Amino acid sequence: MPSAARSHDPGATEAQVPRRRLLAWLSSVGLFGSAVLAVVSDLVFFKPRVTYSPSARFSIGKPDDFPPGTRIARDLERVCIVRDGNKMAAISTTCTHLGCIVSISDTGFACPCHGSHYDQDGNVTGGPAPKALPWFKVNLAPNGELEVDKNSLVDPGTYFNV
Amino acid sequence: MSAPTTKPPGLWTAVRELPSNVWSSVFRNPLPSSDLERAQTSFTNFFLHLHPVKVHRNTLRPVYTLGLGLISLFLFLILVVTGILLMFYYVPSTTQAYDRMLDLRGTVAFGIFLRNMHRWSAHGMVAMVFLHMCRVFLTGAYKKPREFNWVLGVVLLLVTLFLSFTGYLLPWDQLAFWAITVGTSIAGYAPLVGSQIKFLLLGDTTVGQEALLRFYVLHVAVLPAVLSLLVAIHFWRIRKDGGLSRPEDGPAKAGPTVVKMRIEPKTRTFGLQGFVRGPFTKLGNVPDDSVYSWPNLLMAELFVFVLTVSIILVVSLLFNAPLEQPVNVMHPPNPAKAPWYFLGLQEMVSYSAFWGGIGVPTVFVLLLFLTPYIDRDPKGVGRWFARERLLANTLFLTLVALNVIFIIVGTFFRGPNWTFVSPF
Numbered sequence: 001m002p003s004a005a006r007s008h009d010p011g012a013t014e015a016q017v018p019r020r021r022l023l024a025w026l027s028s029v030g031l032f033g034s035a036v037l038a039v040v041s042d043l044v045f046f047k048p049r050v051t052y053s054p055s056a057r058f059s060i061g062k063p064d065d066f067p068p069g070t071r072i073a074r075d076l077e078r079v080c081i082v083r084d085g086n087k088m089a090a091i092s093t094t095c096t097h098l099g100c101i102v103s104i105s106d107t108g109f110a111c112p113c114h115g116s117h118y119d120q121d122g123n124v125t126g127g128p129a130p131k132a133l134p135w136f137k138v139n140l141a142p143n144g145e146l147e148v149d150k151n152s153l154v155d156p157g158t159y160f161n162v
Numbered sequence: 163m164s165a166p167t168t169k170p171p172g173l174w175t176a177v178r179e180l181p182s183n184v185w186s187s188v189f190r191n192p193l194p195s196s197d198l199e200r201a202q203t204s205f206t207n208f209f210l211h212l213h214p215v216k217v218h219r220n221t222l223r224p225v226y227t228l229g230l231g232l233i234s235l236f237l238f239l240i241l242v243v244t245g246i247l248l249m250f251y252y253v254p255s256t257t258q259a260y261d262r263m264l265d266l267r268g269t270v271a272f273g274i275f276l277r278n279m280h281r282w283s284a285h286g287m288v289a290m291v292f293l294h295m296c297r298v299f300l301t302g303a304y305k306k307p308r309e310f311n312w313v314l315g316v317v318l319l320l321v322t323l324f325l326s327f328t329g330y331l332l333p334w335d336q337l338a339f340w341a342i343t344v345g346t347s348i349a350g351y352a353p354l355v356g357s358q359i360k361f362l363l364l365g366d367t368t369v370g371q372e373a374l375l376r377f378y379v380l381h382v383a384v385l386p387a388v389l390s391l392l393v394a395i396h397f398w399r400i401r402k403d404g405g406l407s408r409p410e411d412g413p414a415k416a417g418p419t420v421v422k423m424r425i426e427p428k429t430r431t432f433g434l435q436g437f438v439r440g441p442f443t444k445l446g447n448v449p450d451d452s453v454y455s456w457p458n459l460l461m462a463e464l465f466v467f468v469l470t471v472s473i474i475l476v477v478s479l480l481f482n483a484p485l486e487q488p489v490n491v492m493h494p495p496n497p498a499k500a501p502w503y504f505l506g507l508q509e510m511v512s513y514s515a516f517w518g519g520i521g522v523p524t525v526f527v528l529l530l531f532l533t534p535y536i537d538r539d540p541k542g543v544g545r546w547f548a549r550e551r552l553l554a555n556t557l558f559l560t561l562v563a564l565n566v567i568f569i570i571v572g573t574f575f576r577g578p579n580w581t582f583v584s585p586f
Contacts, residue, residue, distance in 0.1 A: 043362070051366045075492030097515050098347035099368075100340065100494045112496035113344060114512040115580035127580075128512055 056150040063088065063146055063162040073104050079136060079148055080104065087159030090136040090148045091122045097129040109133065121156055132156060200454040210460075214401055216452040217459050220408035220544065226301070227406065229466040230294035235393065236470040237287040242386065244280040252332070254378035256371045259334035260488040267485075274482060281483035283474055284326050288503050291322045299533070299558050302543040302551050303407035309534035311399040314392060316530045321389050323503070328381035330501055331374060335486040340498040342377070343369050348511060348519035356520075368491075409544035496578045505572030506565045512580050526561065 058077055066072070066083040073080045078101060079090045093102050093109065100113035108125065109118040117126040122133030137152040138160040146162075171179075189207070194200040201215045220226055251270050252262050266273030295315060298304055304312035331342045346369065350360040365372030400406065486495070500508045510518030542548030547555055577583035 046362050046365075047358075048365050048372065052372060053366050053368060053370055098344045098511065098519075099350075100343065100498060101492065110579060112494050112579055113340070113498045114508075128515055128518075130515060 057147060059141060059145045059147050060090075061146060062144055063140075071104055075101055077148070077150075079150070080109070081148075083162075084159070086162055088138050088146065088162055089159050090138050092134045092136065092150075094133075095129060096124075096131050096133060097127070102133070123156070194456055197454060200456045203456050204454075210456065212397065213455040213459055214405065216454055218405055218408055219451045219453060221406040222453070222458055222462055224462075226408075226544075226546075228293075228297055229462075229469075230290055230297050232463060232466045233470050234287055234290040234294055236467050237283045237290060237474070238389070238393070240283045240471065240474055241280060241287065244276050244283070245382065245386075247276050248280060249382060254332065254374050256334060256374055256489070259332060259374065263333045263335070263485055275478055278478035278481065278483050279474055282477045282481070284329060285502075286474065288322055288326050291319050292503075295319060295530075296558075296562060298407075300555055301407060301546055302548060302554075304534040305407075305537070305540055305543050306534070308399075308403045308407060311396060311403055312534045313531055314396045314399065316527065318389065318392050318396060320527070321385060321392065325381065325385045325389065326501065326503070328377040328385065331369075331377045332381065333485060334374065334489050336489060336495050337484065337486045337499075339369060339489040339491065340494045341500045341504075342373065343494075344498060344500060344508065344511075345504065346373075348507070348515065351516050351520050353520075407544050497576055497580050499572070499576070502569060502573055506568035509568040509572035509576070512576075 054077070060074065060077075060081060063083075066081060066088065068083055068085050070083040071080060073093055075093065078092060078094045080093050082089045082091060094100075095102050095111040095113065095116055097111065097114055097116050100111050102109040102111045102116070102118065105117070107117065108120045109122065110116070111127065111129070115127045116124065116129035118129070118133055119125050122135070124130075124132055134153050135156050135158060137149045137154050139147045139149065140160075140162070141147045146160075176183075191199055191203045191206060194203045204210045204213055204215045248266070251266060251273065253259060263277075266277050270276075298312065298315065327342075327345060331338045346360050346363055349363060350356045352359060361367065363373070363376065364370075365376050499505060507519065507523065510522055512518070514521075537554055539550070542550035574585040575582055
């Protein structure tokens, strides 16, 4: 019992009280800090370092597979491959509103979930979608196949010449 | 010290008295026949001691509470039991979950019936918790000293909704997949942390195996544990806050006149009862409007329990829980609709994702949390639609009506591409 000991100890001075207060303060900070650390490490734990979804970079075939004028939606990868003359582009088909897959319509794209409409280039023409459909980078891989990289966006209207 | 010992009973006597000895070691009191024994029964039985020894008559009036809180609890118990049973046959895997749903239909004994019970109880619990909240508001029961229990109740409503939402994904059918795709995208609209929350919730960038596993763990372990703890505190607070809300006691009714109420000085202790704050610590024979919990409250609870279970059983026999086509990540159903209680939200989301999905609901929930701290007027507690509470009740009912209208529009008036259609 420290308090009892102090009261019987003639050598005890007032200096011990601030020291005790400091110790209490430090332990509180330590406890609180540990709690914060625990929460932070939980968040780190819950954030996966590796995801198991398909790669964001994928091959779509040779340029000849897409004759000029093609607009093909690849729903598995959620892109629409567009070929206009010799220019090719990949437009996202994930609705910018709430993540449904938009389908190709007469005027561009239409979302089945909340009724957003986009034009041929993915600009919003109606509905609740807040922004245009993004365009992904298209490249020609060394093996002669086209490659779409969903991790790199390009400005809408940026085509890849084949 | 050698005390005079009585001879221990012989072996034969012990064997002969075995049943009654075991019985009386478990149940310390015989079935009560006097008020003292009723009180003792309440104190010495683990399950009964959750109850007060006596409850106010107003608490037992069916038209006051409508039993909504109790019904919610019993639905939760049904959900726990049927949920655990369903866990024995369910696999949270994108390749197996849907097949397991079909197995419930085809091969598992009572499988379809258990799934029906689980689904209808879940819908029922969302509805009952919401109606319970309406009851508490419209009777002004959130006022001092019950402010914190109201806050707990709002949290319980949110946890209930989240439980229902996480359970919605598990069948891995089209309805599940697209409802969760839409729902988690709404979370993604939250400012600053939205996209991180969505990523943590899904464990990936899109709804897939990781999301199914995460929702499963949340649904069967994390959220039920959180809900159980909060429910326990919610109930505990009811007693610590002095029982259910009720109108103030009027002047003592005619009866034996009490000259003086005896309050014992603090130096004396009267066991547990003596420590309990609230209206039941009176000593002296003051006539009040309370009755013994055994059997009055217990019978009321039993009645609500039997009623709840019966309705769920009948509904589960008559109607099958819906199961749509297996997930096709390439073809959202058109229109893709959330569960009915989120359809008001989805309807608002169709105007603006941020305001409908995040802005308005956040303001609404904040208003609910702050209600007892904004409305400090102690008048009008314990009566439905008290005249003193006309403004508060009107505001509340307007918001409720708006939500209901949005739900009805979203459910019946929205067709393909979320265009306006007439159901007639």
